[in-house]
Amino acid sequence: MTRLKAGxxxxxxxxxxxxxxxxxxxxxxxxxxxxxxxxxxxxxxxxAIIGVMALGVTIVVIGGNLDLSVGSMLSFATVLVVDLHDKIGPELAIPVMVLATLCLGAVNGFLIGVLRLNSLIVTLGMLSVIQGLVLIYSGGQNVDIADQRGTWFAIFGRGAVFGIATPIIIFGALALLFHVIMSMTAFGRRVYAVGGNPTASVFSGIPRSQVVFTTYLISALCVAIAAIILGSRVMGSQNTVGQGYELQVLAAVILGGTSLLGGAGSILKTVLGVLMLAFIQNGLILMGQPYYTQWLVTWVVIIVAVWLDVAAKRGRLFSPIA
Amino acid sequence: MSSTQEAALRLQGIVKTFPGVRALDGVDFEVMPGEVHALLGENGAGKSTLMKVLAGMYQPDEGQIIIAGQPVRMTTPIEAKAQGVVLIHQELSLVPEMSAAENIYLGELPVKSFGRVDWKTLEERSNAILKRLKCSFRAEMTVARLSIANQQMVEIARALTVEARVVIFDEPTASLTDAEKVVLFDIINDLKARGVGIIYISHRMDEIFTLSDRITVLRDGAYRGTLITADTTEDDVTRLMIGRSLDLSRDEEPPSFGKTMLEVRNLTCPGLFEDVSFTVRTGEVVGFYGLVGAGRTEIAETLFGLRKAASGEILVDGEAVDIVSPRAAIAMGISLVPENRKEQGLVLQMNCRDNMTLPQIQDLTAGPFVSHGAELAIFDQYRDRLAIKTPSWRQSAGVLSGGNQQKIVIGKWLSMQPRVLIVDEPTRGIDVGSKSEIHQLLRELAAQGYAVIVISSEMPEVLRVSDRIVAMYHGRIMREFEIADVTEDTLVQAISGIKSEKTP
Known part of the structure; x- marks a missing residue:
């Protein structure tokens, strides 16, 4: 973790x-x-589930936008993959679900990237719209997988490789992949540029709409992967399984120090934010605190962390301007 | 102006340095009660710095400010205002969503019990001030709905809420029509009659000669002399202002122009510019001169694919092209150094190297990854060539000085090896030293065979860098000058829309 201090x-x-x-x-x-x-x-x-989603949202936020729709998108993807598992088999259910989820990401990307609508409003709206879609699709019934022991689908949530749980491996591998993309490829550089100054990016010949669109596709892809882990672990899904995840994800991204103004942030620091959030929740439970204390503690920590961060930037704790 | 009378405000030996530049070098200046004292100098001569010292925004390193015989120290604009020194900003600083009245008393709204705003008093007082300024609109109007000229009136009204001893007008007529100017001059004469000292900053000789009692000239941050307006001529002032450097020009070889690299034929974009035709050859700098809003930037944006022309043709190297996006423009070898470097030129929190390589980042890859070596090679090359002062390529662009920021943007576009380089306001808001370096650079680029378009609102700048000058007025090209044939008068006439016999 000391390497993260290089900044x-x-x-x-x-x-x-x-x-x-x-x-x-x-x-x-x-x-x-x-x-x-x-x-x-x-x-x-x-x-791992919050973590995988937070990777995608980090990229969206670095690009200067928000994604609050990931929670209900997770409900959508999980219900879909679990429901289709028994109907068409996991080898078809997974690609169908991934495609459907990418379509939702494309809607976000089109509205925000191409039509330039405000991302807070669009994704807040999509949060409700997608939850509605889930309920229409399932008719309000929860779904589950009948043969929970016999399916290879179990490997994603319940399996392990060399003694390490598959969700950890997936999260770790994706974190590394996205870190490399964001810090070493032309696409990553463009996301930072568009988030930092969209006008200057256009003046530099960067296809701004296309970049923003892509960040929402990535976010949706991350949700689809998280849904595979979740569905595989639970072998079933409630209609509203992802409710509230969007805030936990956002909390992790903010804790990781990614600027909500765009243009700054880091995948590895988001991983740190995700772990911190998880350790706080785990620690409180081990200390015998009720479930809901974690919300209080988490957001107090976030607010203090943001304050310290801002204070460090301006060199003092209070300032009348900026 | 007799020496027995006490000056409303006197500056003695004001020195102000910034890292790398001595912006004010021992400036003396005074304004008497009831006097209009004009302050003249090229952009970058130190006028704005001096005004900021007066308005309490900068602290002088040396020298004294004396108001009504008392030395004072002013550390904030509020303290300056309390001393009766008010600055009317060149750039409007109003809150557009609020009413004129709220803006006039912003920060000092009259209140009743429980901190409630006393709207009645506020509006009465504001309307009284607006009436004094002969304004035709009511103080209840939202500022966003006022014309620019009326917004300027609100700015002036704001200055009059205190008993002003000295009022500073910084380029007040830049965005005013002739009729509005007359109103402004009435106001100034009215203030003068009440014994207020007026400092009037402007580039326009005619205004200065109409209004002022005395003229003080600054050049390169130093005091160059004070003239009594009635006993002086425009030539005297110009000589003082430009000094030896009137023919700053060219010790270089007479330029040799190559083939026509860019040709624009009858380009029209309704409401912005009409029937614009011109050519740019390799090895040539074509200066576009005109007032703000004359359509110059819009032409540049059209050439760079940011706007679509309704009709007309663009030929690059003899080939008709359709420029649909900045990407397309870049692919055709057109580069644009935009007018506003902070908003359009740079990603401020991004480091210098990344900013410079941004337009070509997808071409600097080795396999799937960006090649750090290739990026650094470009950065090093242009840092050296443009003498960019930054401790490291890791420095974020936002912390550099204006001049170095502008060099990063120029480097960014030079590194694209453009066939046509468009530079919009190359030296806006940067210090004297960098400014002359950039002028030098533009001349060198032409000598190296680049086809360069320079858009500028500063006459000395276009005169210094151009081989040819295109004068624009209201979206039309009024006249084209070879640099050898141009005079200040004909140029001013052309951009003011005055037809001369040579205009077709």
Whole structure:
């Protein structure tokens, strides 16, 4: 994790990292089980779904937009893949679901990238629209897979390779892939440019609409992958399984220090944000706190982290301007 | 103006330095009560810096500000206003969604109990001020719905909420029509009659000679002299202003032009420009001169694929082309250094190298990845060639000085090896030193065989860099000058829409 500090020398600029370490120390002091290998693995595994989605949303946010539709998109994709599993078999259900989810991403991308509508409004609207689609599709019934032991579909959520749970491997591999894309390819550079200054990007010959459109396709693809993990782990799905995920995902992205104004952020720091969120929730549960305390703690931490971050940038805690 | 009278405001030996540039070098200046004192100088001569010192926005490094005989220190615009020194900004700084009244008293709205705004008093007072300014609109109007001229009146009204001792007008007529100017001059004469000292900054000789009592000239941040308007001529002022550098021009070889690289025929975009035809040859700088809004930037944007012309033809290297997007323009070898570097030229939080290579990033790849080596090679090459001062390529572009930022943008487009290079306002808002470097650079580019278009609103600039000057007025080309034949007068006439016998 020290490599992540390369961005700036001052410890104050790494508010998220400091907070992360503080939380790890506090939790390990308060619970013996917290630092155990078992617990660590289980936290990693549980964070994979939020994590995979957060990777896609990070790219959208770096490109200067928001995606709040990922929660109900997750419901959509999970219900679809689980329902189709028994109807057409997993080998067809997965590609059909991925294509359908990409279509939803394309709608976002078209409205926001091509028609230049406000992304907050569009994706907030899509949040409801997609949830409605799910309920229409399922008729309000929850879905599940009949033969839960016999299907190879189980590998994505329940399997393991060399003793490491598949969700962790998928999350890790995708994080690496997107990190490379964002930091080393021309496409990544263009996303940063469009998010940083859309006008200057157009003046540099960058196809802004196309770039924004692509970020929403990536976000939808991440949701589809998360849905495979989720559906495979649960072997069934409620209609509203993804409800509230959009805020957890956004929380992780913000904790990772990605600027909501666009143009700045990092995939690896989002991973850190995802883990921090997961450890906070896990730590609180181990300490015997009720489920809902995690919301209070999470968002207090986020607000303080953002404040410290802003304060570090302007060199003081309060400032009348900027 | 007798020496026995106390000056409303006096500056003595003001020095202000910024990293790398001495913006003000021992400037003396005074304005008497009831006097209009014009301040003249080329852009970058230090006028704006001096005004910011006066308005409390900058602290002088050396020297004294004396108001009504008392030395003062002003550290904020509010303190300056309290001293009776008010600056009427060249760029409007109003809140467009609020009413004129709210803008006039912004920050000091009259209040009743419980902090409620006293709208009645606010509107009475505001309307009284607007009436004094002979404004025809009511203070209740939303600023966004006012014309630019009336918005300027609101800006002036704002200055009059205090008992002003000195009012500074910074290029107040830039966006006014002739009729509106007359109203403004009445206001200035009215203030003058009340004993207010007026500092009037303008480029326009006729206004200065109509209005002012004295004229002080700055050049390169230094005081060059004060003239009594009644005893002086435009020539005297110009000589003082431009000094030896009137023929700053060309110790270079007489230019040799090559083939026609860009030809524009009857290009029209209704409401913006009409029937525009011109050519640019290799090795040539064509200057486009005119007032703001004359259609010059719009032509550049059309050539760069950001706008679509309704009719007309564009030929690049003899070939008719259809430029549908900036990408298409770039592919045809057209580069545009845009007018507003912060909004259009740079991604401010991105580092210098990435900004420079942005238009060609997809071509700098090795396999699927961007080649850092190729990027750095380009950055190093143009950093050296343009003498860009930055500690490292990792520096974000936003923290560089205006001059270095502009060089990054120029480097970005030079590295595309353009066949036609368009530079819109190459030196807007940058310091004197970088400015002359950029002028030099534009001349060098022409000598190296580039076909260059320079759009500028500054006469000294077009005169210095161009081989030919195209004068525009209201979307039309009024006249074309060879640099050898141009005079300041004919140029001013052409861009003011005055027909001369030579106009076809």
């Amino acid at each position: 700036g020398p001052a410890i104050a600029k790494q508010g998220i990292l400091v907070a992360f370490i503080v939380f790890m120390i506090v939790f390990s002091l308060m619970s013996d089980r917290f630092l155990s290998a078992d617990n660590m693995m289980s936290v990693f595994r549980q964070s």
